[in-house]
Amino acid sequence: MASYPQNFRFGEFVGSLIWLIFWVLIIVALVGLPLIFIVLFYVPLPPVGDQVLTPYLFLTSILYPQSAIPVIKTLMGTDLFRVAMFPGFTYAALIAAVTIFIERKFLAKMQLRVGPLYAGKIEGILQLIADGLKLISKEIIVPSGADKLMFWAAPIAFVSTAAAVVALIPAAPGYVVADVDVGLLAVFAILGFFPLIALLFSWASNSKYPFIGGLRALHQMIAFEIPFILSALSVVILSGTLNLTGIVDSQLQSYWFIFFLPISAFVFYISSLAELERIPFDLPEAESEIVAGWLTETSGMIYGLLQLGSYVKTYALAALFVILFLGGWAGPMVFPAEIHTPIVNISPIYDQEAANGSLWFTLKTFGVIMLMLLPRGISPRIRMDILLHTGWYKLIVLAFINIFVALALIYGGILGPGGLLVR
């Protein structure tokens, strides 16, 4: 039951909001706009195409949207667009948000529940916004004796590190934030930070259960890091490059690697579940054993940021699976070569390849994400020693099987330069 303050009047609440908006408008008009124009008087403005980028251009583009197209085209070529929008943060955060919603409804359907239902007219579709507002308005409790700096820094570091993994993922031909030669190794290097952040946070929060959870995160990394790395090695042998775009290109020239390396794909999937701390490998946050593991002392927005980071990480690992085994953005062309829109002609910024690639990439990524959500509805948690046993005795051996399969494919002249199945 929600409770209102005693003297609450809705009219007064709305009135106070209107007063607030009024004062903000007054201050912006009297102080903000003059400041902007004074600054713009001294700052040289960048030319875009054949015109100079001024605030007036934005006002013009409200009436004539066509004039904004070259500006958008120029912006889309910059690093800022890539970092902030498409293969970068906003895209990953959107996919993370959709994943959270899908996870709830999907698990509810699997367990014959209805899931979130009330926020939003259709199937509780606004539940995520409601949850966000709840998390942001909750008090953050820092436990006594906690290392305050680490306690506040760890969630930020978690989100930023997850974003740094996303930077290496190409989402469409040419759309990648950081196109480095050693992309795959860089992904592994950045993923290695997550257990350390968990351990730091658990040590900082000065409590028993988080500490146990942090140590478990460490053990989990030890058990599953090597199968994780070795399962991707067979892909590298087949494609001959560590660049993720190059790996996708080599699959476009032959077939998806999952047909040649199904065992590697399986090992990669299992170890990425462990890397993500999802059921059945959610020992670091086992809620029925050690309260909530390393998340025990989190509250409010700290918990929200850690959740956001872990779902962004889910996207990154699902996308990595798609790139390594499912052919990245490969797929039949569904977009027309030219597009005609009624009011604004968007053909200068329309890229058929990129649109098609990002569509198939997103669809495949969601497929893999659904596959990653599936064990949560059907599987119990496994024990610590069984986890280590699985990682060291079984998955490493399985990963080596496909390394030898890959070697045989290369030396048998089936794949590789001039191979039988290379188109």
Add this chain to the structure above:
Amino acid sequence: MAGETAADFAPILYMLGFGLLASVPALILSRLVSPRRRYNPVKFLPMECGQMPTGEGRSHFMMQYYAYILMFVVFDVMSIFLYAWGTALFNIPRAATLPIIGFLGIMFAAMGYALYLAGRKGIW
């Protein structure tokens, strides 16, 4: 490609910075909006399911499965070393694979012995 410079990795740092830009305001906004009531010191005790917490939060602990951690240090380096070979596979002669197979054999024997020792009780 003719190698790469450290500047090629700068976009990863941009992305890291954007993650900071996105998450720090969320915490600040939450700090501004949320209530802060400090009259109840019990609230700030570490979580113990409603009981008064006993013992220390950070204590000495028994590092279980220590053998696996020692193995990890060795075999993680091995698996990364194999990447150097896997990347260059198209450019090296076929005979160069034999030493790698020998290396793998040595590492497998070592891993088998280490796993046998890790499974033994009473020595760790």
